[in-house]
Amino acid sequence: MLRFLLHRGGQALIAAFGVVTLVFFIQRLTGDPTALLLPETATQADIEAMRATLGLDRPLGVQYLDFLRDMVTFDLGRSFVQNAPAWDIIASRIPQTLQLAAGALAVALLIGLPLGLLMALTRGRAVSRWIMGLVLACQSMPTFWSGIMMILVFGVWLRWLPSSGTGTLAHLVMPSIALGLLSLATYARITRSAVLDELGKDYVRSARARGVGIRRLVSRHLMRNSAIPVISITALEISQLLAGAVIVETVFAWPGLGLLTVQSIAARDFVVVQAVVLLGAFVTIFANLAADILYSVVDPRVRLEGK
């Protein structure tokens, strides 16, 4: 177990290092933030001066070495634009991002799993096809469209929910649904095929032959034994939910990390971009690691190995 963790942890560090290095250099190909920071009337001399203030006039290699030194000391640097430490800015967004990811995951799991189960149990019947169609329809709309429609219907017309922003549980409902719908179909499909696999197994057949009710089977065995694929998908989904909520966050004015990333890239706030990317890389990698460990908990037959 320890060897496994060390091995995977080492690989994770290397991958994260690769990501930030790549991001460090490629984003510097796209210009710099000075022209945006300065008023329109700024002269070329003003721009040079601002570049020097931000340390962007130094050779790229020197900047990179500095960056590495800061990384080693866990110093993420200061935002060029917001005049505050990058970590403070990111930390303020993390709770929002976690809330939204949790909300979306809850929507996807609470609706996706039962639907998947239902589809497996009604396999071959028209009901199953209709459910699948419905589930697929949910992820056939761009979120920037379904999002604003939800706002107009539930926020403006019915006034059941706040139209945008954060603060209360009610604020969380619409963004969670908008984001969760995308993962819902994945969950429904995975659950369906996992349950179908289990239904074909001998123990289920013999149990059913003995007259064990389907409800009992589902609650006792099926859900538990179908958990592995669901867990592995969850690991992938979490990292996507954390990074991939840009459009939902934009539409609902939800101040999460996705929106921060886009705004920081748009402002060429390199320091913040690097920090977000680093965080994202770690989350992606550790979500996968956690999934691997969970497998062995759920299913003791799976053994953790170094490779």
Add this chain to the structure above:
Amino acid sequence: METAAPRSIRLSALLTWWPAWLLLALTAAAILAPWIAPLDPDRQNLLARLKAPGFEARGATYWLGSDELGRDILSRLIYGARVSLSVAVLSVLLSGLVGVAVGMAAGYLRGWTETILMRLVDIFLSIPAILLAIITVAVLGPGFVNVILVLALTRWPRYARVAYGQTLAIADRPFVTLARAMGASPLRVLALHILPNIIGPLLVVATLEFGLMVLFEAGLSFLGLGVQPPTASWGSMLSTGRNYVGSAWWIATFPGIALFLLVLSANLIGDRLVDRIGKGR
């Protein structure tokens, strides 16, 4: 047995494959756009802005209404099919080719090649897609080709993952080792022996990705990184139209329906393929 199936079953088979017919119809519309579009899709008329469906101006009828610059929505919808479909097809092809090549190479050659390629896959998976999109546009400039590049850049790792796993599972099978023992080059083994055996799951992934690509293109348009104006794509029409929901519902509704049906068709076909060919992902 099947050849002797009664007529009614064939009809219902036709009906159950409606997503495929719909895709075909959309493709035909896209190809035939210059002949079937009633008006020039980029032709503006500032005096006929935001007119409701059925409006007539200068002797032309705007069957689905006009947009914020007085352009014909129906014509833009037909021409937009070209962009939305070709972006999706080409980006799926490009990302598929690259991803499958990388995945198969890693799974077959193993060793250092495997380590380097698969770590590269990990790295690309952890860079936010939006970052890649903005950087590509900033470095290479905007446009149709670069939208495809952006999509391919962000999506190839998915194919690489699947191709890698499938190749690993098959590389030790007797027919592969036999071919290798008979002196077949790695390229030959990969192309003739491994690829045909793993293509099924890859096709499934590609179909599901197709729908996603249509949505991604729309998302890029929403963020201002899509195909250049005034070229119409369904995504750009929808993202403009959403600002007019309360005053001119037709701008967003029609591309919205078109986009929904296209993605739904791709998803339904993908779902059928999952059932037929295997679990895919």
Add this chain to the structure above:
Amino acid sequence: MKQTMKGLLAGVALAVLATPALTTAAFARDITIDLAGEPSSLDPHMQWNPDSYYVYRNVFDNLVTRDNAGEIVPQVAIGWEQVSDTEMAFTIREGITFHDGEPLTAEDVVYSVKRITDPEFGSPQLGQFNQIVDATAEGNVVTLTTDGPYPALLAQLVKLSIVPQHVVEEVGAEAFNAAPVGSGPYAFEAWNRGVDVRLTRNDAYWGEAGPFEAAIFRAVPDAATRVADLQAGTADLVVSIDADAGAQLSGNPEVQLLSAPTERVGYVGLNLDKPPFNDLEMRKAASLAIDRQGITDGLLQAGEVPMSQMSSPAHFGYNPDLPLFEYNPEQAAEITVANPDLAGTPATLATAPVFDQRIVQAVQQMLNDVGFNVSISMTDMPTYLGIVRSEPAENSELSFGRWSCACQDADGIAYPTLHSDSSWSRVNVPELDTLLEEARVSLDPEVRQAAYNEVHQIVRDNYYLLPMYQAAVLYGATAELQFEPTANESMFLNRMSIAE
């Protein structure tokens, strides 16, 4: 249903409260304002962008300010006098206190000037104030010295916020940015990063107090969502919407649209070093092809006005007698037909998502209609800025831009876009340079006006760039909010009121 219940309860509460103190009824109200982005700074000496100054200009007092009519009027300074060509003396108002209770003194004014002009401090606004070389205080009089005659000084000082020396020096720039202390009508309360900034009314304010108990500024990046917030009643005032978005609000009695012409001028920049627009006839054809009136009246519809000069009625230096450009696509087509090869040279029109894409597409269409070969190149803002400020060879043939100097003086708009020294300018005409420099340093308004008149005439005759229109700003607000938008796009809470 829920809404009516709430309304009922509020009505009952109001009735109860109204009996003892009728006048304060309207005061027990907050205002929620949807901005497009989060303020990037609350330290007024750092960034100058609308999302920041909408907020911090309510927390701080400026040395001078503009009234709603656009005239420069006293604020912290109650009077000023030009002592010599390079010196101006300001008398500081007594009795102003900062939110921590300490008095605002002449030393604070001197400190504020020195802070923002200190190159070490690295203010993005340095370029607007670095003509000030010295500031001294004597009693309640502050004397500013400039490095030469500087007629736009007062216009720039409209943007100079006074910060408390004792607080800034004690807590440092970073803590001050996180929790600013000013002397304005509203005091800083909280900045929930990414979410909102909250201000509360400064009841000890020396001037007119605001009508709201508290103000909440939120960042809502999507314009469609801002409009929805207003309709849903979760926002009282929203910024950055266009007339088409505003049209969705028409017929809704609970909301209103407020607009005003601004000091922004929309224009099409031309690359004078590259074909086709290195040719005067081609530039003329381009100008003839663009239907400015059609764009302002048929497309933008928020109160924009066609312009033929790089100034607007909101600027000093505007020439009201300069005729508008002619719109004559037939004549334009005649010119391009005479030289189809040149006119057909592929030309790129650079733009960014922040600009109104309707105008850009309309301009492209109008130019192509008369025989040009224009394509649009939309990139994100930093890339766009990189393109339009690059050397002529790498620059695009055409670019769309909207210019504002927040100083309402032709110097701030004509100089950077037309003087050969400026990286924004693709014009290199010695005669223009001389005129612009003359206008920049003369203290005689008549001399300056005459110089600008000549500049505008030369630019118009030669089509060095194509001014298009004076932009308008459009706000959506709840029906009972009374707010007069101004040309400099300021948003002073204490100049608003609530209709009964």
